[in-house]
Amino acid sequence: MVLVPVSTVSTRNHPTDSWRIQRPTIQYDKCIRCMICWKYCPDNAIEIENGDESAPNERIAKMEYPVINYSFCKGCGICANECPEKCIDMEFEVIE
Numbered sequence: 685m686v687l688v689p690v691s692t693v694s695t696r697n698h699p700t701d702s703w704r705i706q707r708p709t710i711q712y713d714k715c716i717r718c719m720i721c722w723k724y725c726p727d728n729a730i731e732i733e734n735g736d737e738s739a740p741n742e743r744i745a746k747m748e749y750p751v752i753n754y755s756f757c758k759g760c761g762i763c764a765n766e767c768p769e770k771c772i773d774m775e776f777e778v779i780e
């Protein structure tokens with residue numbers, strides 16, 4: 685049996701912007717686009733974008749890459765924990 689983290693109430697119905705304590709940030713220069721973060725995020729807060737000129741850097745401009753939707757990310761850190769390249773940083777949220 686394979687266990688994966690899931691939640692019964694998705695933050696998709698409850699925006700997290702106002703209460704998240706930590707914020708994940710992807711270091712795109714190290715990301716290998718394995719999409720493990722996307723698979724493990726319990727709230728579908730990681731989306732897959734098609735690479736184009738708006739990509740965060742040239743390296744991934746022609747490939748699909750993960751993007752964190754901060755409206756629904758709850759800052760649980762599962763993505764950072766599971767990333768095989770350890771290229772997702774968790775930092776304290778700063779509300780301006």
Ligand code: SF4
Pocket residue numbers: 710714715716717718719720721722750766767768769770771772
């Ligand atoms: S798990 Fe890490 S290396 Fe894989 S796509 Fe996500 S950020 Fe990139």
Ligand code: SF4
Pocket residue numbers: 708724725726727728729730752756757758759760761762763764
């Ligand atoms: S910290 Fe990562 S795994 Fe947790 S909700 Fe945010 S994007 Fe998803």
